Amino acid sequence: MDYLIYNTLGYPVISSVLLLPLAGALITLLLPDREGKATSAQKVWGFLVTLVTALAALPLFTHFNRASHLYQFAEDHSWISAFNINYTVGVDGISLLLVMLTALIMPVVMLCSFNYIGQRHKEFVFCVLLMETFMLGVFVSLNTILFFIFWEAMLIPMYLLIAVWGGERRDYAAIKFFLYTLLGSVFLIITMVSIYIKTGTFFIPAIMEHSFSLKYQVLIFLALALAFAIKIPMFPLHTWLPAAHVEAPAPGSVILAAVLLKMGGYGFLRFCIPIAPGATQLFAPAFITISIISIIAGGYLALGQTDMKKLIAYSSVGHMGFVTLGIFMVSAMGIRGAILQMVNHGITTGALFVCLGLLYERTHSREIADNSALGRSMPLFLTFFVIFSLSSFGFPGTNSFVGEVMILIAAFKANPLIGGAAIPGAVLAAAYMLRLTQKMIWADDNGHGKADANRAGWDLNLRETGTLAFLALFVFWIGLAPATFLSITDASVTHLVRQYQDGISHIPQAQGAGHAWLFSMTTFIKGLI
Numbered sequence: 001m002d003y004l005i006y007n008t009l010g011y012p013v014i015s016s017v018l019l020l021p022l023a024g025a026l027i028t029l030l031l032p033d034r035e036g037k038a039t040s041a042q043k044v045w046g047f048l049v050t051l052v053t054a055l056a057a058l059p060l061f062t063h064f065n066r067a068s069h070l071y072q073f074a075e076d077h078s079w080i081s082a083f084n085i086n087y088t089v090g091v092d093g094i095s096l097l098l099v100m101l102t103a104l105i106m107p108v109v110m111l112c113s114f115n116y117i118g119q120r121h122k123e124f125v126f127c128v129l130l131m132e133t134f135m136l137g138v139f140v141s142l143n144t145i146l147f148f149i150f151w152e153a154m155l156i157p158m159y160l161l162i163a164v165w166g167g168e169r170r171d172y173a174a175i176k177f178f179l180y181t182l183l184g185s186v187f188l189i190i191t192m193v194s195i196y197i198k199t200g201t202f203f204i205p206a207i208m209e210h211s212f213s214l215k216y217q218v219l220i221f222l223a224l225a226l227a228f229a230i231k232i233p234m235f236p237l238h239t240w241l242p243a244a245h246v247e248a249p250a251p252g253s254v255i256l257a258a259v260l261l262k263m264g265g266y267g268f269l270r271f272c273i274p275i276a277p278g279a280t281q282l283f284a285p286a287f288i289t290i291s292i293i294s295i296i297a298g299g300y301l302a303l304g305q306t307d308m309k310k311l312i313a314y315s316s317v318g319h320m321g322f323v324t325l326g327i328f329m330v331s332a333m334g335i336r337g338a339i340l341q342m343v344n345h346g347i348t349t350g351a352l353f354v355c356l357g358l359l360y361e362r363t364h365s366r367e368i369a370d371n372s373a374l375g376r377s378m379p380l381f382l383t384f385f386v387i388f389s390l391s392s393f394g395f396p397g398t399n400s401f402v403g404e405v406m407i408l409i410a411a412f413k414a415n416p417l418i419g420g421a422a423i424p425g426a427v428l429a430a431a432y433m434l435r436l437t438q439k440m441i442w443a444d445d446n447g448h449g450k451a452d453a454n455r456a457g458w459d460l461n462l463r464e465t466g467t468l469a470f471l472a473l474f475v476f477w478i479g480l481a482p483a484t485f486l487s488i489t490d491a492s493v494t495h496l497v498r499q500y501q502d503g504i505s506h507i508p509q510a511q512g513a514g515h516a517w518l519f520s521m522t523t524f525i526k527g528l529i
C-alpha cells in the first residue's frame with residue numbers, strides 16, 4: 001500500500017528545514033564572544049537563521065496537495081538496516097500547520113530575546129536553534145524511533161533555557177519540567193518497542209494499518225496517553241507548566257506555549273486514534289470529562305492570579321482542554337477544530353508572552369499591580385495586547401473564535417450536555433482576560449500604577465512593533481479567512497476518522513463498553529448541572 005508522495009521539488013526540502021537551524025547552531029559556537037555579554041552579531045545571526053528556516057519551509061505550504069491524505073515531500077533513507085530503522089520524513093494535513101507554526105514562531109522568539117537575554121546570548125542562540133530542529137523533527141518523523149529521538153532530545157535545550165536564563169526558582173522549575181516529561185518518555189519508548197515486536201516495523205503509516213486486540217490497544221493507549229497528556233498538559237498533570245512558564249525567560253515561555261504543548265495533541269492524533277481506535281473509543285468519555293475539568297479549572301485558576309505570566313500559563317491549561325475535547329470527539333469537525341486551535345493557541349498565547357516579556361523589560365515585575373495604568377504611556381503596546389486578549393477568549397473575527405466554535409459544534413452534536421459543560425470555560429476566559437486588560441490600561445481603585453515621568457518613551461520601538469504586527473496578522477487572517485488553513489487538514493482528517501471508524505467496527509465489544517462509559521459520564525455531568 002502506498003503511504004508516501006516522494007519529494008519532487010528537486011532538493012530535500014524537509015531535510016533542509018531540519019538541517020538549517022542545526023547548522024546555524026554549530027556555526028553560532030564560532031561567533032566572537034564578549035565576556036558572556038550579548039553582541040549584535042549573535043542577535044542578528046540567530047534571527048537570520050530562523051528567518052531563512054521559515055522561508056525554506058514555505059514551499060511545504062505553497063506546494064502541498066490539499067486533496068491528498070498521503071504524506072508528502074517524503075524522504076526515505078536506510079539508517080540502521082539491522083533493525084529496519086529508516087530516516088523517513090514527510091508531512092500530511094495534520095502535521096503541516098504545526099510545522100509552519102514552529103518555523104514562523106522561531107524568528108519571533110529571536111526578536112523578543114534581543115534585550116531580554118543580556119548574558120550568554122551565544123549559548124542561548126545555540127539552544128534555541130537546537131530546539132527548532134528537534135521540534136520540527138517531531139512533526140515530520142514517520143519512524144517511531146526517529147520520532148522518539150527528536151521528542152527526547154528537545155528536553156535538554158528546553159531544560160537549559162529554564163535553568164540558565166530563568167528566574168529565581170529556575171532550578172526547581174527546570175527539574176520539575178524535566179522529570180515530568182521524562183516520565184512520559186519512558187512509557188513512550190516502551191510502547192514503541194512493544195509495537196515493533198508485534199508488527200516488525202517502526203514505520204508509522206504501516207503500524208496504523210495493523211489490527212491489535214482490544215486488550216493490547218488499552219495497554220498501549222494508556223502508556224501513550226500518559227506521555228501526551230503530560231506534554232499538553234491535561235489536569236491533573238499540569239502542575240509543571242505554571243512553574244516552567246513563570247521561571248522561564250520570555251523567549252522560553254513563547255516556545256513552551258507556541259510549540260511544545262502542541263506535541264501532546266499531535267501525539268494523540270498521530271498515534272492514539274489510528275493505532276488504538278478501540279481503546280480510544282473506550283476511554284474517550286473519560287478524556288472528554290478530563291478535558292472539561294481542564295477547561296474550567298484552568299480558567300478558574302487563571303482568574304485568581306496576580307502574576308501575569310502565571311495567569312497566562314493557567315489559561316493555557318484551559319485552552320488546551322478545548323483542544324483535547326475536540327480530539328476526543330473523534331469527528332471531522334472536532335479534530336479539524338482542534339488542529340486549528342493548536343495553531344491559534346500557539347499564535348495568541350505566544351504573542352501574549354512576547355507582550356509580557358516586553359513589559360518585564362521595562363517594569364522588572366510580573367505583578368499586575370506594577371504594570372497597570374499604561375493607557376497614556378504605552379498606547380501602541382496596549383493596542384496589540386487588547387487584540388491578543390480578545391483572541392485569547394475567542395472574540396468573533398479573531399482566530400481563536402473559529403477553532404472554539406468548531407469544537408463546541410462537534411461537542412453539541414455528540415451530546416448537548418458535553419457542549420454545555422464546556423461553556424463556563426469560555427466565560428471564565430473572557431473574565432480573566434478582560435480583568436487583566438482593564439487593570440493594565442487603568443489604575444485600580446487604590447491608585448496603584450499611576451503613570452509617572454519614568455514611563456516616558458516606554459512604548460514599542462520598530463522591532464517590537466514589527467514582531468507583534470506579524471503575529472496580529474495571523475490573528476485576523478485565520479479569524480476572517482479560516483478556509484485557507486482548514487482546507488489543508490480536510491483530506492487527512494477525513495482519512496483519520498475513517499481509520500478510526502474502520503478500527504472500532506472490527507472490535508464490537510469496544511462499542512458496548514464505549515457506550516457504557518458515555519452514559520456514565522453523561523449522567524455525571526447532568527448531575528453536576
